[in-house]
Amino acid sequence: MISMMDASPKTTVAAVNGQALGGGAEVSLGCHYRVASAKAAFAFPEVSLGLLPGGQGTQRLPRVAPLMTAVQMILQGKVLPAAAAMKNGIIDAVAKGDVVDEAAAFALSKPPNPISKRPVAHADRFYAASGALDQALLMAHNQAPTMVAPASIIACLKAACSTMSFAEGLKVEASEFTKLVFSIQSAAMRHLFFAERAAQKVPGVNAKPMPIKKIGILGAGLMGGGIAMCFAQKGVPVILKDAKQEWLDAGMKKITGLWASKAKKGKMTEDKYKQLVALVTPTLNYEDFKDVDMVIEAVPEIMDLKKQVFLDMEKHMRPDAMICTNTSGLDINEIAAVLKDPSRVMGCHFFSPANVMQLLENIQTKHSSELTLSTGMAMGKLISKKTVMVGNCDGFVGNRMLAPYAGEAKMLWEEGATIEQKFGMAMGPMALGDLVGQSSLLPEVVDFICEKGRFGMKTPDASTKADGRGLFIHRGRTKEVDPEVLAKMDEVRKAKGVVPRAVSEEEIIERLFYSMINEGMKILEEGFVAKSSDVDIVYLYGYGFPPAKGGPMFFAENYVGFPKILERLKVYNAAAKERFTKNKHYLPVDYFEPSKLLEMVAEAQKKGVKAPPGRTLIDVVLKEHRGKSSSPGPFSKL
Ligand SMILES: NC(=O)c1ccc[n+]([C@@H]2O[C@H](COP(=O)([O-])OP(=O)(O)OC[C@H]3O[C@@H](n4cnc5c(N)ncnc54)[C@H](O)[C@@H]3O)[C@@H](O)[C@H]2O)c1
Known part of the structure; x- marks a missing residue:
């Protein structure tokens, strides 16, 4: 034509x-x-x-x-x-x-x-x-x-x-x-295109959402401030509450500073700047939450504090208004249980910086009502987030899968792998730790840097003229591994009797990603996420997974194949068990223990079973399994 x-x-x-x-x-x-x-x-x-x-x-x-x-x-x-x-x-x-x-x-x-x-x-x-x-x-x-x-x-x-x-x-x-x-790469990217749309449809959630005309944010810190910006930028008035004037002022200063710098660079007009600032009302009083449609709580990660502020909010909010928590890993069922009506509660896990990161992991508790869930999904859309609904398990989807990945990264380093490797993630596991905080997986090295006040990317260091210092010395966009950290690691190896060896790129990729994929399979099997493509969206938008690989579950099914992943997991599982039995410095790990679902999809793939167009083999096999299972997650029967 x-x-x-x-x-x-x-x-x-x-x-x-x-x-x-x-x-x-x-x-x-x-x-x-x-x-x-x-x-x-x-x-x-x-x-x-x-x-x-x-x-x-x-x-x-x-x-x-x-x-x-x-x-x-x-x-x-x-x-x-x-x-x-x-x-x-x-x-x-x-x-x-x-x-x-x-x-x-x-x-x-x-x-x-x-x-x-x-x-x-x-x-x-x-x-x-x-x-x-x-x-x-x-x-x-x-x-x-x-x-x-x-x-x-x-x-x-x-x-x-x-x-x-x-x-x-x-x-x-x-x-x-x-x-x-x-090409497989284009198939991966087309998969993600459709996965993004599919994530918006949550099984069993069809209620008409409540309108969100005004929002409350509790806690004006790193996350609360970023979340407040997301709403104001969409024209939604925000009531931003903190507990002390100085913390509230610090939060407001950060928000207005970010907008002011945009205006200064000509990326925003002066009028727009004024409009945005006028949309955020700082307060110390719960009474100001009286007419908000939803509050997103972002106070520190302490269970008793979260329960207390939930009770305080309940006293001052409309009974039909939603209360959401931005907890990164606390049990939301337990937080919600303090309220007279826990059905108005769900988790809204934003990623840092919340005004920039695209992912929103919405968490459904065992009591969340259909209206609460549909409003939570509509809220994600309102602020243009890529929103995925998941269940309330430890670490939800993203952080639960990150645990074996980060654990193996540190283990591999201890065994002799170089601290940097290439797979295509936006940021490697060690650098990620320097950004969001190092986990305690390698306590000796983490204690060493923390005792010296080197908390990562955001702690400047005068002695090395660095913008940030943690495992790496960060200068602008470049970074180098801190030689003091390497020396400390040598000490740790000696103390544990570990003789460093050359570790291949292949072993690094297999141990990091196959353990992560296996955890994803367990989450699917337990019914804490509806479908495999939802996992891919979480990793694409929350963790910088390379789009050309289509997300961890697409990568497993189409790039590697389940039989190979299963076989290699068994090898690494045996090696981890041997390490634990032979060296008293190591604890057992369960993330190499193959999931039942992985065994099932590996069997299906071996037999040549193919998923119909637009579906994944994981979901085809999962449907069979879910029909029969009594798994704990909210999607286990759907
Ligand atoms: N930092 C991250 O990368 C990240 C990512 C996702 C989720 N989260 C979660 O978000 C929540 C907040 O984390 P953050 O990093 O923003 O912490 P933060 O310390 O930067 O901010 C917490 C804010 O809450 C305020 N606060 C304390 N007690 C309060 C009270 N009783 N009433 C009102 N405000 C109170 C503090 O003054 C502070 O301004 C935590 O649950 C955390 O686990 C954090």
Whole structure:
């Protein structure tokens, strides 16, 4: 169709009245001209699915727009609103009135001018020949080293800028597109695209949500402040309460400071800044929660304190208003039980920094009502979070799966592995510890750095002129392992009688990720999460799992295969047991003990069972298992 419009002896004009994304933009480029309404926008989001515009887009766009615009749109997925599209030659007119009428009038006033017959601008051919496209590819590679689509996109753009004919360029596009569309990487990214939408549908939750017109936040610290910003930025008035004036002032200062710095950099107008600040009302009084629709509690992680503030809130809030806790791991059933009506409670686990991180893990307790849960999901949508509903188990989904991963990272280091390795996570486990706080898995080393006041990325160190010091010495965006930490680790090894050995990259990946996947399987088996793709979304948006690998459960099913994971877990399980029996310094670990579900999916995969399109094998097998199981999680019967 695109070629037919291009070859038409009569002038063809696309009237574009909305978002022309991907295929839509390509169809419009099949026409000789484009007239768009002011609200129209153009983009090629294929790269986010590990693909390229395979409907002639890579050959047509550089024939109307500057090469660097084509790079930004196709390689980086940049969206161009109508005005920018006009400036860049993608459209020929912005309609002032009815877009179809104006496009028709435009067609009558112009001769045919097929894009396929237009040359790429001489200057752009020159840029391409002088390495501009290679430079763009290098930048894309530095940002996402494992992605393959960028190289294919650049190959197509190079073809467009070469001496090849338009038809020859299309052949390059078709061959690169075919390569990508059958790649596992694109399958992973398409899986995530659908997983994100599927996460919004929570089994058994169909009630119409309550409107959230005003929100209360209890605790103006790191998390409370970030959460308050999320709501204000969506125009929702926030009552921010803390217990002492100085803490409240510190919280407000941080919030307003972050917005002020945006305004200073020209990323926000002064008016917008004022509007946002006016939306947050600081208070020390519970009475100010009297008319809020929901409170999100973010006081320190102390069970008795949480119970007390829940009782205090109950006294002052409307009985139908929701109370949510941002606890990272306390038992929410226990907190909710202090209230007369625990059905109004659920967990809302935000990630730090809450105003930046996209994930929201919503936690359903055994008493949460359907209305509470549906309102919690709607709340996530309201503040544009990627929201996943999970059950109330230790560490919920994300942190529970992180425990074996972090535990093995430290164990591997002790055995001799280098502290840095590459899999594609946004941040490795050790660096993550320096950001969010080191766990106590290696007490000797953690005590050593903490005694010296080196708590990680946020504790500057004058002696090394570092912005932060923990396991690493952090300077700006770079970091190096602290030599004092390495020396301390040598001491620890000697004391435990551990002789360091070379550890392969393969062993590191297997021990970190297979133990994490196994834990994910246990969570699914116990019914604390509805489906395997929900786990993938938690890891993509909360823990920086590389999108090209589709999340831990997709990675297990499609990249590695369950039989191999099962076999390797058994090997590591035996080794961990031997370590525990032979060396008194080690405790037993259970995370290598294979889950029942893993054994079942490994068996199914061995027999060649395939999941129908749009489903995962884990979910197919899980459905069978859940029907028969008496697991404790809320999704175990659904
Ligand atoms: N920090 C993280 O990375 C992170 C991530 C997810 C969840 N969480 C959870 O969020 C909660 C808060 O953590 P944080 O890191 O923001 O802590 P924080 O110490 O930065 O903030 C806690 C705030 O609560 C205030 N506070 C203490 N007692 C209070 C009371 N009785 N009434 C009102 N305010 C009171 C404190 O003054 C402080 O401003 C914890 O449950 C934590 O586990 C933290």
